[in-house]
Amino acid sequence: MANNGFEQPVFKIQSDEMQRLLDALRQNGYRTLGPIIKDEAIVYDEISTVGDLPRGWTDEQGPASYRLVKRNDDAYFGFNVPAQSWKKFLYPSERELFRVRRDSRVQSPSENRESSLKYAFIGVRPCELKAISIQDRVFTSTEYKDESYSGIRHGLFIVAVNCTSSGDDCFCASMKTGPMAKRHFDLSLTEVIAPSEHYFLVEHGNELGASFVRGLNATEASEAEMNVAGDLIERAGKQTRRIEIDRTPELLSARLDHPEWNVVAKKCLTCGNCTLVCPTCFCSTVEDTTDLIGSFATRRRKWDSCFTLDFAKVAGGNFRMTSRSRYRQWVTHKLSTWVEQFGTLGCVGCGRCITWCPVGIDIISEVQKITET
Ligand code: SF4
Ligand code: SF4
Incomplete structure (x- = not known):
């Protein structure tokens, strides 16, 4: 009880x-x-x-x-x-995924320690x-x-x-x-x-x-x-700072052209700190390297961020060239499209992205400006 x-x-x-x-x-x-x-x-x-x-x-x-x-x-x-x-x-x-040896051509998946x-x-x-x-x-x-x-x-x-x-x-x-x-x-x-x-x-x-x-x-x-x-x-639990989660996913998706995206883009350094400290962000990339004499190659997985320039680079170009589009992608994914993808919001309200953003961009204030004006 x-x-x-x-x-x-x-x-x-x-x-x-x-x-x-x-x-x-x-x-x-x-x-x-x-x-x-x-x-x-x-x-x-x-x-x-x-x-x-x-x-x-x-x-x-x-x-x-x-x-x-x-x-x-x-x-x-x-x-x-x-x-x-x-x-x-x-x-x-960072995690090693596998190694490939030139002599044996054997691909050895890294041990699942x-x-x-x-x-x-x-x-x-x-x-x-x-x-x-x-x-x-x-x-x-x-x-x-x-x-x-x-x-x-x-x-x-x-x-x-x-x-x-x-x-x-x-x-x-x-x-x-x-x-x-x-x-x-x-x-x-x-x-x-x-x-x-x-x-x-x-x-x-x-x-x-x-x-x-x-x-x-x-x-x-x-x-x-x-x-x-x-x-x-x-x-x-008596917190003064809040996001109205019932309305936010729909409002954010409907306001992709809100002028505040341009305002915040002028401040954002696209450093990716917010994604690194966020407990739910999970984007990664893979990187291949060889030893100095080329006897083997290693593929490693590393954390990546939707704020990095190369993240949205595909054959034919980069579909998120501006800081406006990258910041907007991050916020709308966290608080809107994540619901369609995973059945839950992608933000838990820990506040780390606010604390550790070097220029003090505040996700709560930004969401309020975009959804309430
Ligand atoms: S931490 Fe701040 S400046 Fe850096 S990418 Fe995130 S919002 Fe932009
Ligand atoms: S407040 Fe939300 S978006 Fe920011 S770091 Fe925490 S979980 Fe991530």
Whole structure:
């Protein structure tokens, strides 16, 4: 039965049980990955102890603006979304596909090492869970199944963390992707720092998750504790920034000649940063290279972006020569044509493209200008 958004049963662990959870995951063969501080930003990387987490830090984000700020408590997950998304592990920026040797003419597909990987993602935000489920549709559900992605996904254990605060660029509430995780996790945590204790509420999404809860010093959460956590999550969902998703897909498709596309094109550097940080963007290219004496050739897959000049180059020319057409393609794909293609929007409201655009182009403002005027 629902209680402040929680599905029963809900357990409570003290904050120092986090180390026991990490240890249990590692003992079960998982490589634990989570948020750390690196280069003055929160990013995802390998973690082995809770000391690796950005404890006591938060981030302030805005258009073309990001900085870390010390909190006045010891929250493990007291920040918003990290600079990078989980796609760097699920869909690495570069991967060797195969090699061809001149002497044997044998084409050797690169070993599918990913099928044996066991990753545990620690601290997946609700919007990121949705992003992973969107990439699942792209890479695992179509006739063009990506074996590498599917292999990593198969061995993945997800520890979600509900949001108890929102950044200035977050708009997950309007996209219906946050601030509370409902599905697609093995475990879901809500961090609570009360005057006299620091604890997590824990939900499990399946039997595998439940087996890890049984290994922790967990008690059943009281209704009052669920109410406290539910209030924190509800407060995080009171975001001022929003996109009206019911009307946007249709309006965007109908306004391909809106003058705002020209205005934003004058600012856009076509650098592609927005697509690199976006947790759902998936475009790639292939690149062939040979060794110096030409004894073998290697084909590699690399992330690409619809903002690069060569992306739309085909026999006969380039069908997106201008920054206007490239920016318009990106936004209309995310928030309109993606629905026809994959049955879901391609944006989860994480706000990364706003924060990390070097000139502060703000997808929310642009969509509002184009759909509301
Ligand atoms: S919108 Fe911003 S991040 Fe994206 S390509 Fe243009 S300048 Fe770069
Ligand atoms: S388009 Fe921007 S806000 Fe939407 S999911 Fe991508 S990075 Fe996040």
